[in-house]
Amino acid sequence: MSTSLNPPKPILIVDDEASILLAIDTTLQMAGLNNTITCQDSRRVMDLLEDSPVEAMLLDLNMPNVDGHRLLDDVRRDYPDVPVIIVTGAVDVETAVRCIKAGAFDYIVKPVEADRLITAVNRAVSFQELQRENRSLRRHMLRDDLEHPEAFRQIITGNRKMLTIFQYVESIATTSQPVLIRGETGVGKELIARTIHRLSGLKGAFVAVNAAGLDDTVFSDTLFGHVKGAFTGADTPRGGLIEQADGGTLFLDEIGDLPQASQVKLLRLLQEGEYFPLGADVACRANARIIAATNQRLSVMLDEGRFRKDLNYRLQTHRIYIPPLRDRRDDIPQLLDHFLADAASRLNKPIPPVPRELLPMMAGYAYPGNIRELESMIFDAVSRHRSGTLSLHSIQAHIAREQSADGTVPALPNADAGPPITFSHRLPTIRQATDLLVEEAMQRAGGNQSRAAKILGISQQALSKRLKKKAG
Known part of the structure; x- marks a missing residue:
């Protein structure tokens, strides 16, 4: 049984007949729209709106004291964001057209059909949500x-x-x-x-x-x-x-x-x-x-x-x-510091100093398991740590297990099977393709030539010659 309010702001129902108010309120409650305010005296409407913002308003036209036409004008002037749904026994087209031109959100004829009423109110609530979202998006864009x-x-x-x-x-x-x-x-x-x-x-x-x-x-x-x-x-x-x-x-x-x-x-x-x-x-x-x-x-x-x-x-x-983490490698230093501190705290150990090789090694890995994998790698390394600088052995072993013999990263979940390289309509030259491969390997290796050479399947000396040739 739902006990929370839906929608968050109330729906105001205005009609001078108590039986109509009860019927509309009951219909909305049964549809799960349980946040309502009923008003039988049209003179109180503007005070109610001033005291409590509403999501939408259901308004009868023919009422004593202040009729619905005048109220519609007043609400549209002072509270233009409130959708007003006219609910009336007037069936003539002229009245409906006049109300819509005056700014009514919708027009329902009595006796009210439950489905028609619920659809209109849900549309008004959705419209309000869309308006709020658009305002929020504009605000964030600025x-x-x-x-x-x-x-x-x-x-x-x-x-x-x-x-x-x-x-x-x-x-x-x-x-x-x-x-x-x-x-x-x-x-x-x-x-x-x-x-x-x-x-x-x-x-x-x-x-x-x-x-x-x-x-x-x-x-x-x-x-x-x-x-x-x-x-x-x-x-x-x-x-x-x-x-x-x-x-x-x-x-x-x-x-x-x-x-x-x-x-x-x-x-x-x-x-x-x-x-x-x-x-x-x-x-x-x-x-x-x-x-x-x-x-x-x-x-x-x-x-x-x-x-x-x-x-x-x-x-x-x-x-x-x-x-994925491989597309935001700039987060790795922050994540590394956070997971080192977290693991040390959970294991009741001091935060171990890390070797300078660790960050380039971490930056060059593709993380098929993403941040969760990085966290597990660091926790395992800290749990094995006894003294001195953090050992890279467990991290190196983890990366080696995940990588194939030639140093490439295994296919990620849901990745399309196919060749490791795809080509555009214009093929690169051999030299261009080689330069691109070297550049990508160096990026994955975090600038570490030894590791990049392993990824490419060549010696470090051969890679160094290619880098010097490219730089020259």
């Missing part, structure tokens, strides 16, 4: 820093690409629309999801579930719960994680691993805002923001028919791609 840097304190980075992502996160955090976070394993997708939740202002919990390896029954029971007697052993009803995330955020990791049947259920949750616990005949309302993440290439899965296109569209209202 500045080069963060409004809430403290929210990102757990993410160690100084990379420009990551700062741009942070600015986008700030701009979308307060909307209720789904977010899809893409990126390879270990790049920090859950950290970004938790940051979005922190910035959202939602009062409910952040609840995470990993969808990898879950069949449809387990996924449905985990997410939606079950009623008593739903299956053998279901002696008592149990609420699912969507219930625990009420008024908060539900984070679905590894969304690409969901079976088709589970994808259909998730689609209903996103489209209708409702779900069925296992064994239930009556749908339950959901009130949680959905953030999904995947390390898979959904475009390939869509082409192969393994992921639903309609679910993909629903999930991608807001999209975030987190680049």
Whole structure:
């Protein structure tokens, strides 16, 4: 049962008939729109708006004291951002046209059809969210820093690409629309999801579930719960994680691993805002923001028919791609310092001094496991450390295991199989191709000629000659 307010700001319902107010309020409550204010006296409307900002307003036209036409003009003048939906018994086209020209957001004729009413209100709420998001995006485009840097304190980075992502996160955090976070394993997708939740202002919990390896029954029971007697052993009803995330955020990791049947259920949750616990005949309302993440290439899965296109569209209202560590190597020094200090603290050891060869070695590795792999490498090295300068042996051994015999990095997850080099329409000359290979090897080796020579499969002397020739 949802106990949090939806939408965050109330919907104001104005009508001089108590029965109409009750009917509209009940319809909205049953649809999960439970944050409402009713007003039977039109003279109080402007005072209510002054005291409490509202998400949208439902307004009757024919009322004593202050009629709806005058109120519409007053609201549009003083509170132009509030969508006003006219709800009236007047069915003539002239009245409808006059209201729309005066700035009404929508026009509904009594007796009110529930579906028509809910659709109009949801449109108004979505419009408000879009307006807020546009204002936030414009604000962030005009500045080069963060409004809430403290929210990102757990993410160690100084990379420009990551700062741009942070600015986008700030701009979308307060909307209720789904977010899809893409990126390879270990790049920090859950950290970004938790940051979005922190910035959202939602009062409910952040609840995470990993969808990898879950069949449809387990996924449905985990997410939606079950009623008593739903299956053998279901002696008592149990609420699912969507219930625990009420008024908060539900984070679905590894969304690409969901079976088709589970994808259909998730689609209903996103489209209708409702779900069925296992064994239930009556749908339950959901009130949680959905953030999904995947390390898979959904475009390939869509082409192969393994992921639903309609679910993909629903999930991608807001999209975030987190680049792998090899594309932001400038973060490695910061991350190295952080993980050294963290490992030393957890192991109750002093922070060991590091040899000068360590950073070039770390900068030249491609990290198929990304930041999570880097953290494990450093923790393992510090755990083995006894005294003196930190030994490079465990780090070198780890890199050697991950690299093939000729020094190339093994294929990363989801990478397309194919040749190690692709060519443009115009082929480079042999000399140009050689120069490019040398330049790339030196970059991967962090400027270390010995390591770059191993990557290229030549002697250090041969590489040194090529570098001198190129420089000359």
